[in-house]
Amino acid sequence: MIALQWLRSLIFVAQIYLAMLVVGVVFAPYALFSRAGARAACKTWCKWVFWTARWMVGIRTEVRGEVPTGDVLIAAKHQSFLDIMLIFHAVPKGKFIMKREILWTPIIGLYAKGIGCIPVARGKRGIAIKQMVRDVDAGRLEAGQLIIYSQGTRVAPGVKAPYKVGTAVLYNELGQPCVPVATNVGVFWPRKGILRKPGLAVIEFLPAMPEGLPREEFMATLQQTVEARSDALLVEAGFDVKRLG
Incomplete structure (x- = not known):
């Protein structure tokens, strides 16, 4: 089988x-x-x-929670390519922060630029974000839902990895609410390999965090909220969280 x-x-x-x-x-x-x-x-x-x-x-997909439609920062758990697609498809005007090199990728680069993704050179994220904010304020760039992965990379289900402070910097620069997103998609669509497993893959938009929270409070609340709900979704999917805890 x-x-x-x-x-x-x-x-x-x-x-x-x-x-x-x-x-x-x-x-x-x-x-x-x-x-x-x-x-x-x-x-x-x-x-x-x-x-x-x-x-x-055999992978079924489901989006839970209140999908944001206004100008917000979305800070998501990232387990595989599937959560990227589910979040982007759910929100009306989603865009991502991406490596500048992706612009030169056939097909993907064209559409990443087309949907308004923010290309960032290595070590220059702050400059790119400030320019994005200026462009939005001046009407040169469409606002929407900016999606960031707070751990900076795909993390396998049950594995713990630190949340990077860049999310808090971006949150402060934008001055917008932040919507956390939890997921269990990595159980069925892993970050590496070919095998896909049948089951219900879920992303869940969690209650928005208001703008203006202190950095330490913001990061602690974000991590606790996303990790706790993601673990609950993993358990729902039949994954033994304790064996990797």
Whole structure:
């Protein structure tokens, strides 16, 4: 059975990247001149991934909580590529902070720029964020939901990793509420490897944290809230949190 699921997973992974190419090419004329077009392309591809995941590898997806629609910072738990897609598809105007090098990636770079992602050179995140705030204030850049992963990388289910202070810096610079996001998607769609496991993959938008909290209070509350709820979602998925605790 594992061998069959691995084969199904391999076919699934191959076809979603083929679909990315097809959607990227088809929407390119629209996306080149329209942010709405770029978002439509990305959300179309996300829908395709969710639909094929359900019947090809048995992964069902669910979004819980109140989805933010205003200008907020979203600080999310990051376990695999699936949580990126689920958050982006759920919010109306999502964008990410990304490495500048991604701009030169075929298809992905075009659409990352198209949806308004913030390219950041190594060691220059602060400069990029200040410029983004100035551009939004001046009307040169559309506001929306800026998504950041507070641990800085994908973290496997049950593994503990520190939350980086850059989230608090960004929170202070933006002067916006912060919406934490918990998840269990890594149980079914791991950060590495081909095998996808059947089950219910969830992201959950948690109650917003108001703007203006002191840095230490903000970081402590964010980490405690996201980790506690993510652990609860892992338990719901049948994952033994204690064995890695």
